Amino acid sequence: MLKRRLRTWMALVMTVMLTGLTACSGNAGEPANPNAVELKFMYWGSNDEKQAMEKMIQSFNAFHPNIRVKGEHVPGDYTTKINTLMAANQLPDIAYLGDSLTMKWASEGRLLDLSSYYDEYPELKNKLKSSYLYSEPGKSIGNYTALEVMQLFYNKELFTEAGVPVPPADPQKAWTWDEFLEIAKKLTKDQNGKHPGDSGFDPKNIVQYGFAFGNDRSSWGPLLASNGGGLTDKTGKKYTLNSPESVEVFQKLQDLVFKEHVSPDLIQQQDMPSNTIRLQTRKVAMVVDGTWSLLDFSNNKQLQWSIGVLPKLKEPKTMIVAGATVIFQSTKHPKEALEFYLYHNNPEKVDLFKSGLWMPIEEKYYTDEQAIQSWTNNAAHPLEFQKAGIEYARDYAIKPSTSTLRNWPDIGSKLTPGLDLIWTNKKTPQQALDELEPIIQPLLQGVYPDE
Numbered sequence: 249m250l251k252r253r254l255r256t257w258m259a260l261v262m263t264v265m266l267t268g269l270t271a272c273s274g275n276a277g278e279p280a281n282p283n284a285v286e287l288k289f290m291y292w293g294s295n296d297e298k299q300a301m302e303k304m305i306q307s308f309n310a311f312h313p314n315i316r317v318k319g320e321h322v323p324g325d326y327t328t329k330i331n332t333l334m335a336a337n338q339l340p341d342i343a344y345l346g347d348s349l350t351m352k353w354a355s356e357g358r359l360l361d362l363s364s365y366y367d368e369y370p371e372l373k374n375k376l377k378s379s380y381l382y383s384e385p386g387k388s389i390g391n392y393t394a395l396e397v398m399q400l401f402y403n404k405e406l407f408t409e410a411g412v413p414v415p416p417a418d419p420q421k422a423w424t425w426d427e428f429l430e431i432a433k434k435l436t437k438d439q440n441g442k443h444p445g446d447s448g449f450d451p452k453n454i455v456q457y458g459f460a461f462g463n464d465r466s467s468w469g470p471l472l473a474s475n476g477g478g479l480t481d482k483t484g485k486k487y488t489l490n491s492p493e494s495v496e497v498f499q500k501l502q503d504l505v506f507k508e509h510v511s512p513d514l515i516q517q518q519d520m521p522s523n524t525i526r527l528q529t530r531k532v533a534m535v536v537d538g539t540w541s542l543l544d545f546s547n548n549k550q551l552q553w554s555i556g557v558l559p560k561l562k563e564p565k566t567m568i569v570a571g572a573t574v575i576f577q578s579t580k581h582p583k584e585a586l587e588f589y590l591y592h593n594n595p596e597k598v599d600l601f602k603s604g605l606w607m608p609i610e611e612k613y614y615t616d617e618q619a620i621q622s623w624t625n626n627a628a629h630p631l632e633f634q635k636a637g638i639e640y641a642r643d644y645a646i647k648p649s650t651s652t653l654r655n656w657p658d659i660g661s662k663l664t665p666g667l668d669l670i671w672t673n674k675k676t677p678q679q680a681l682d683e684l685e686p687i688i689q690p691l692l693q694g695v696y697p698d699e
Contacts, residue, residue, distance in 0.1 A: 281313050281314060284313065284314050284316040285314060285315050285584045286316050286317075286318065287340075287341040287581060287584060287585055287588060288318050288341050289317050289318070289319050289320070289341070289342050289343065289588065289592075290322060290329075290340040290342075290343040290344065291319065291320070291321060291322070291344045292322050292323070292344055293344075296605065297605060298321045300599045300600045300603070301319055302319060302321075303599065304592060304597055304598045305317050305318075305319045307597060308592070308597070312588075314584075315587060317588055326344070326346075327346060330343065330345065334353075340576070341579040341580075341585045342574070342575050342576070342585045342588060343573070343574060344393060344571050345571060345572050345573070345574045346571050346572075346650075347381070347392070347571055347572055347650050347651040348650040348657055349657070350381060350389065350571075350572040350574055350651075351381065351650075351651060351654070351696055352656070352657060353574075354381065354389040354574075355383045355384075355696070358578075359383070359389040359574045359577055360575040360576065360579070360582055361388070362389060362575070362586070363387055363388045365582075365583075369586055369590065371590055372586075372590070374611055374612070375610055376609055376610075376614065376642065377699070378645055379392045382696055382698065382699060383696060383697075385699070386699070389574055389575075390572060390574060390575070390589070391572065391573075391609045392568065392570040393570060393572055393593060393606070393609075394540075394600070394601075394605075394606035394608070394609065395568060395570060395607040395608065395641055396539050396540050396569055396606070396607060397538065397539055397566045397569070397607075397640060397641045397645045398466050398536055398537070398538055398558060398566050398567050398569060399536075399538070399539060399558065399636055399637070399640070400534050400535070400536060400557065400558055400559075400636075401527065401535050401536075401541060401553060402533060402553065402554060402555075403527040403528070403530065403533055403534075403551065403552065403553060404554055406456070406530060407533065410434050412434050413431070414556060415534065415555075416556055416557060417554075417557065417633075417634075417636040418635045418639075419557050419636075419639060419643070419644050422558065422559060422560040425500060425559055427559070428459075429508060431458065432533075432534070433445060433458060433508065435457075435458035435459075435533035435534070436454060436456060436457050437454070437455055437456045438450040438453050438454050438455065439453045439454075439455050444509045449509075451509040454509065454512075456530055456531065456532070456533065457512050457531065458510040458532075458533050459510055459511045459532065459535070460511055460520075460523070460526060460532045460536075461504075461511060461535070462536065463514055463667065463671045465567075465648055465649060465650065466536070466538065466648075467536050468497060469567045469646075470558055470565050470566050470567040471497045471500075471501070472494055474562055474565040475493045475494075475496060477489075477493035477494030477495075477496070477497055478491075478649075479649050479653070479659075479688075480649075480695075483695065484652070484654065484692060484694040484695035485692050485694050486689075486692070487684075487685050489681045489684060490684070490685055494681065495677050495678050495681055496561070497561065498670055498680075498681065499677045499678075500561075502670050502673065502677060505671075505673070512532075513671070514668075514671050520532075522544070523541060524544045536558065539604070539607055539637060540605050540606070542555075542628050542633075543605040545604070545628075546627050546628040553630075554632050555630060555633060555637065557635075557636050557640055557644075564640075564644050565644055565645075565646060566645050566646075567645060567646050567647075567648050568645050568646070568647055568651070573589060573592065573593065575589060594610075595610075595613060595622065596622075601623045602623050602626055602628065603628055604629065607641060608623060614638055614641070614642040615642075624638070647698075651696070652695050652698075653692070653694075653695060653696075654693040654695065654696060655691055655692070658691050659688060659692070662684075663684065663688060666680055666683065666687065667684075
């Protein structure tokens with residue numbers, strides 16, 4: 249009888265708790281407050297990210313009875329979708345946005361200037377300097393949604409079997425290019441177990457590559473910065489991608505594929521699975537990828553993996569590759585949108601930081617040991633992350649051209665087919681980059697301010 253009473257009492261308590269949460273959150277039926285301000289939040293992402301966003305929105309609504317946020321997950325072509333909404337004057341209140349489109353629309357006055365709210369919301373000012381996006385001097389439309397940087401991910405078993413040291417996690421101990429290339433050769437094998445440089449090595453029948461990289465800015469951008477090169481000079485008005493420092497980077501990358509035979513070409517990569525599976529199936533020993541991949545790597549229980557920093561040419565560098573969250577100027581509820589904006593990138597409110605998909609933008613999560621441990625002391629963040637993640641992102645990360653150069657959408661559309669001539673070995677880097685100069689130079693309109 250006592251047990252029956254106890255079960256009945258517990259059922260009543262649970263019913264009251266669930267009813268209260270539902271009524272408060274407004275996620276089922278009408279919101280508890282019919283006068284609540286409604287906001288629309290649009291975002292992209294994987295199913296894991298969608299689930300985390302839905303959980304965060306539900307939590308926000310539960311603790312903000314006067315605001316009701318409705319999330320819209322866009323799994324397909326996000327840019328086309330939001331451009332269509334812009335043309336129809338039906339933009340959401342707040343949304344994810346690619347960094348190049350963020351800067352373009354910010355300069356056109358379509359996004360809310362968050363710097364005008366600094367006095368009222370001082371927490372808008374406590375982010376890492378590198379995360380702020382400025383359309384005009386002193387005028388910030390906010391920050392990257394999360395701080396993501398490029399790193400080396402590797403299969404630890406392959407390094408042990410080859411008897412070679414793993415990639416350094418300390419940026420100050422980053423491999424030189426020659427050190428990196430030597431290791432990549434020892435990790436590359438043909439079907440007879442021979443390595444590049446061995447007598448009889450067969451480059452047409454390689455079964456394991458030492459390294460793989462992509463053909464976009466996230467691979468060559470950090471190396472350009474490391475070597476003192478770049479797409480333009482500091483003003484953003486003079487093309488410099490055919491400078492000796494820049495050409496050297498593209499030559500080294502082209503050589504990895506077609507001369508050194510330690511990396512697959514683009515056509516081979518099209519037939520390869522994701523980076524996680526490439527490492528797991530021993531197709532590749534090291535890959536360049538963003539810190540967001542920590543989520544996928546930590547979910548793979550069959551792979552012994554870890555992270556290191558990228559090789560350097562002159563000095564260690566990595567690059568931020570991230571989108572932004574913006575509030576549109578057209579919103580009728582800027583303060584309520586700001587409440588949600590601050591909530592959505594708080595590591596205490598969103599699981600995506602602890603799961604490895606996101607890195608925080610608030611400065612204390614890179615400088616205060618207790619705060620660092622609050623989001624990194626878990627299986628998604630190996631011990632090496634303290635150096636290769638925290639220190640690397642805080643002290644060695646640069647912004648990409650997509651965030652800094654005006655008119656990037658037009659520049660990028662012309663740049664990609666020109667660089668493909670390098671990745672397919674149809675032109676030398678010097679030839680391809682010289683031929684791009686008369687195409688890119690007329691498109692250069694300068695840089696956005698950095699503060």
